[in-house]
Amino acid sequence: MSAPLQDLIVLDLTHVLAGPFASMTLADLGAQVIKVERPETGDDTRSFPPFKGGQSAYFAAINHGKQSIALDLKAEGDRAIFDQLLARADIVLENYRPGVMEKLGLGWEALHERFPRLIYGAVSGFGHTGPDALRPAYDMVVQARGGVMSITGEKDRDPVRVGASIGDIVAGMFLAQGVLAAVIDRANTGLGRKVDVAMLDSQLAILEHAIALTTVTGTPPVPSGARHPSITPFETFHAADGLFVIAAGNDALFARLCEVLGLPLADDPRFATNPARCDNNRLLKRLIEAVTLGEPKAYWIATLEAAGVPTGPIQNLTEVLQDPQILARNMVVDVLDHAGKPAFVTAGNPIKISGLNDPKTRAPAPELDGDRQAVLDWLKRP
Secondary structure, three states: OOOOOOOOEEEEOOOOOHHHHHHHHHHHOOOEEEEEEOOOOOOHHHHOOOEEOOEEHHHHHHHOOOEEEEOOOOOHHHHHHHHHHHHHOOEEEEOOOOOHHHHOOOOHHHHHHHOOOOEEEEEEOOOOOOOOOOOOOOHHHHHHHOOOHHHOOOOOOOOOOOOOOHHHHHHHHHHHHHHHHHHHHHHHHOOOOEEEEEHHHHHHHOOHHHHHHHHHHOOOOOOOOOOOOOOOOEEEEEEOOEEEEEEOOOHHHHHHHHHHHOOOOOOOOOOOOHHHHHHOHHHHHHHHHHHHOOOOHHHHHHHHHHOOOOEEEOOOHHHHOOOHHHHHOOOEEEEEOOOOOEEEEEEOOOOOOOOOOOOOEEOOOOOOOOOHHHHHHHHHOO
16 A cells, blocks of 8 residues: 555644644654754754754654755745745745744745645634734643643642643644645635644644533633542552552442452442542542452452453653553654664554554664755655
């Protein structure tokens, strides 16, 4: 099977994480991604640690398999090259603050007039409309303002940032979805669309449960640690040698859990229904842990899995990268260097498509301007 996006050409002006994550997704599905970088310095993440052999592992993880050309869009010669690229491209991605592309004469309206089939994907902190459109933002800012931090952490403690950069990554996921929807629309209309994704909007979009709680009860949820605020038992529990998780998401699973633990609680009115269990969650946790503290984590995980109760270990990244299920799904892959040898380890593509090859290696991350001649030669071909 050929890669589903192999006929798409993407000009990627984005840097750091949100935009590059979107273009990485498109590249993993076969798109040709030409990364247009600032001369001399390139993408900021080229200077982000950790480094190996003088190269950033962070940059390689997000930019493997792309091409790089360094262009000064204010310089006449480089601008002429960029115009040629625009004429060949299907999609252009940018994550500048709103107005920057317009000052360069490269905003949506100008490009749409010249290249009506071109799809324009933009990701920014607050989007291209609204009173705060021109404000700068990073992941931390939108996690805080978007409400994610308000429900993350331990009860009665200061809110904390989610460990992964979900402010960037979720926006990048929405950007990839949006431009692919625009590709389908173009097949019907012959016209490109502007896709405008805000990091702040993207944070609100993943708070479905918190929004429901706030609007129905009138009270916004607060951090609840590892516990789900509306499903019980659905959190961490202590075993003899540490913490593990149990997620009994319905009454049938709770009954199985009680049977395994030898607890006669499934018909107890304090715990017989999920709302009742939520009301009595602290008591239920104590009753469960009075049993689970008697055996190690591995015992309970094996026993509960055998009974069909969702459970699992809390793994660090060293353990995750060695997890047999993760490895079986080809979710740990090598990024090659330019000599064809493994240089970095990164996450594989979680989108598994029947018939599509899922290699165990990824092409190298580009050197800054390292593909200039190849790109110029490609532009000369019909």
